[in-house]
Amino acid sequence: MPIELFFDLVYVFAITQLSHLLLGHLGPAGAAQTLLLTLAVWWAWMYATWTTNYCDPDHPAMRLTLAGMMLAGLAMAAAVPQAFGARALWFAAAYVTLQVGRSTVVAIAARNSPHGHLFRLILIWHTAAALLWIGGALAGGAVQVLLWVTALAAEYAAPWHGYRLPFLRRSGTTEWTIDGAHMAERCQLFVILALGESILLTGLTLAEGDHLSAATVTAFAVAFLTSMAMWWVYFDRTAEAAAEKIATSADRGRLGRSAYTYSHIPIVAGVIVTAVGDELAIAHPLDTTTAGIVLTVLGGPALFLAGHAAFHRTVFGDLPAGRIAALAVLAATALAALLMPSILTPLVLATVAVLVVGTVALRDRRPPARGTAVAG
Structure with missing residues (x-):
């Protein structure tokens, strides 16, 4: 190994x-x-x-x-x-x-x-x-x-x-003659580690609960689907195409620096914040929302999608419109939750998050042609 x-x-x-x-x-x-x-x-x-x-x-x-x-x-x-x-x-x-x-x-x-x-x-x-x-x-x-x-x-x-x-x-980056495939593989692995923490935190929260109500079980299922949707967004299309792009780039150092070293920061941070939001939603699915709950349940997926959009832009040169629309929906929902905390419970916020990220994932369901840019 x-x-x-x-x-x-x-x-x-x-x-x-x-x-x-x-x-x-x-x-x-x-x-x-x-x-x-x-x-x-x-x-x-x-x-x-x-x-x-x-x-x-x-x-x-x-x-x-x-x-x-x-x-x-x-x-x-x-x-x-x-x-x-x-x-x-x-x-x-x-x-x-x-x-x-x-x-x-x-x-x-x-x-x-x-x-x-x-x-x-x-x-x-x-x-x-x-x-x-x-x-x-x-x-x-x-x-x-x-x-x-x-x-x-x-x-x-x-x-x-x-x-x-x-x-x-x-x-200069042209001097950084890196192995692009190795760089891509290593960053993909770190994303998996972060998603693994999300799954672990979700499972432990359910296991430690004293009472498994319908709302708690629903929040647990939504949390799992959110992790699944983030995996889908990252790995189903872009990860492999980006790995091929950096492997054949004339300036692999630039992509290694910009796309992987920098652009992956909000991707990883988004997964970690989402894990915290999922735990809060499972533990308190029907409570009145607080700013902390809103910013973790919705802010985590928003960070992830923003980072993925930046990664996509750096590698392929275009800014995926679908992710921008998703960020707008998450921002609007967060604003509504902060203004009406008694209406939008953590479970509702988590449901919105999984629907938004899931929609982005489903739009990416068909693989692109090898070596071509991926439409967002």
């Missing part, structure tokens, strides 16, 4: 931690913290994907490196619930170990290869960001937030401008 699949087990735990963090802190502060930590977790996993794209993951040195990354990733995930409290330094140290440690190993291993310059630039950027991560963890409070946001902003901007540094040549 490929070691990359074993490596991904750590991120199953990380996704679970993130969803439970959001579930326990549904206010603006909790949502912002969950977003920041989700971006950090995704960034750590994404750089591991880029690394194994360039380096043979089954080489003994890379296996040992991945094992060390797994240990650091497990520590990072364990610290998520208290990353803005008692375990801030724990989280920061684990994240920095992942990013700087991996970058150091690869920069040394590739020092004489055509990609050596790129990996040295990456190491410098991650080392600079590490100071902000550790400094923020030591400072705590508002300073921690400010420094961590600055660190993430710098790290996320770096690939976009080619890791530009004074007196050093930037690295």
